Amino acid sequence: MKRYKEYYVPIFFFILSILGIIAAKVGFNFILGELYARFIRNGIFLLALIFPIMAGMGINFSITIGAIAAQISMLIVIDIGFTPGLGSIIVILLSVVLSIVFGNMIGTLLNRAKGKEMIASMVIGFLGTSLYQIVFMVAYGTIIKPFNEDILLTRGIGVKSMLDIGEYKNLFSNMLPIKIGNIEGSLVPIIIIIIIGTVVHFITKSKIGYRMNAVGENMYLAEKVGIHVDKTRKMAVIMSTILASLAQIMFIQNLGILNVYTGHLNLDVFSSAALLAGGATFKKVNIRNAFIGIFLFHTLFIVSPLAGQNIFKNPALGEYFRSFIAYGTIVFALMINLKNLEEAKDH
Template sequence: MKPKYSLKGALISNLVPIVFLMFAAFAVPMSGLSIPYLLHEMISRLARDSLLVLSLVIPVLAGMGLNFGMVLGAMAGQIGMVLVVDWGLGGMPALLVAALLGTPISIGLGYFCGYILNLAKGREMVTSYIIGFFMNGAYQFLLLYCMGSIIPITNPELLLSRGYGIRNSMDLPNIRQVLDRLVSVEVFGMDIPILTFAVIAVFCLLIVWFKTTKIGQDMRAVGRNRAVANGAGIPVEKTRILAIIISTLIACYGQIVSLQNLGTINTYNSHEQVGIFSIAALLVGGATAENASIANVFVGVFLFHLMFVVSPMAGKNLIGDAQLGEYFRVFVSYGIIAVSLLLHAWKKRHEMLERRLLENDGKE
């Protein structure tokens, strides 16, 4: 009775990445960008974003959908980074200290987010999205008002001219790509940041291993059927909070890795887009709100960023307007999120609807 492998089934379940791949196959030659250049870009972007996207896998496992609340982790990472820059740290120690600082903040924020999501069961995605929004307010308050006044900031270059509050953007001269460059290999003229990929690999392995633990199994059970899991004595709410804490933590580390790659922080913007970008990337990789694998993460980051790089140029060469390609990319990428959320909502109501449709029915 096992479902048989069929080509058609495989195609349908991977429809989204296939569509993007087809689009890329069309847009890459159109853009006129060289393959080595694109490869180099992709490697750099995979190193930059994979960990952030990876943070979304665990909440999906626990049936909590796509965790828009991962921006809380990104905020925690950024707070760590700001403090580290202020203290004048540089190099690998700076990254490690930023991670150490971000850890308790992420755990706290993750607990808070998980607690609220427990009050809004079944509507996790929209709730986490809104939590991301209002915590952004708290973040701004912390950085714009508290830092430099309540929280001492010693480096006047980081502060706004009025004497308190962090500047809009800061360079990270002593932190820029320290992780990427510490151990890197040159292949065909491209620097491959081995250490960054090693860090990502470690987190992937942790997630794979996590799934084989008791708590991983509990999370799957909670994700599949809360009522049965509860009946079996699994502490459902605690398990869900843990899933969000883990996600927030990975997002925090992911943001730190991403910032060191970029070498600058847009204090009030860097984290904002992270949630939407990561979720779009994961979905482009073929994941859904119910199912996400590590393969989805990498395929997603690759395809999403390929579109990013290629579509403006393709648009320019094809129609003479770079903006048009960009419009298309934005439309398709975020359309994917909308479709995925719709499908999720539809599935949630599926049983009820199906009952009506099948047993009684028919709507005119």
């Protein structure tokens, strides 16, 4: 039975998903279409959480900073007025540069908070959000003069809360078109996510991955064999931040709308919950957990409001199911992880 413990959480969510589909009374095509959209929008976010867990830092809730880097880059490109083709390239390059800078800062802070990385990363995410919102609510239009004043609020200070980027949404519309469920889309975003997932997999099996695993297992012994612990941990955070920024670019592009102040919120919680639903723990994770988790968690996330509405005959209660599922996943996985750790110590 011990060898199957890692499957307890995925099995639990698989059963919940089946029950949710039955209660929601929705068609298979509807679920497939929604899963396609959510896979594109959230797939890379789960991959961004892998490296810090390997390095023994737990869940990196500061991936919101990577998403902020992507939003800053997109805002700059929209402000200057680049064409969608050139703009996409500039957004990616600028996001990576900003993510390296921010990732270095986050890594340095988390190295000073060894043993408390998850709480520290959560606080860093909140702080980064506050600073980002202050810049674009107050500084933009006063200290920072925009190229395109149409993105500002009518008072001339602060960026509008929502910007239309429909031109970016149509970038892949005519490339490898497919129809999944009720949604027509492109195969290109799926290919991009699979390629990034393959790269992440190879990194986990490389020397860098070996060093991260060694640091995650025992920092003291890793240092004894010549591994630079702080540098390895910082590298894990930088790569996590870069992946999060690329994930947010995919999210924004697929949505076709940039929610300036709220577009990055809660993605850390939902991504963490999905990864844990896939069987990951705070100490052990792999690519399989990410891809299993995104389908299990988001299937339940899709059907839970409708299931709640049908069961309780109240639409408002259905929406509360989403938050309950997300936070409940983390609590449930935490309980399972703690229980497994206690049993491991006893043996």
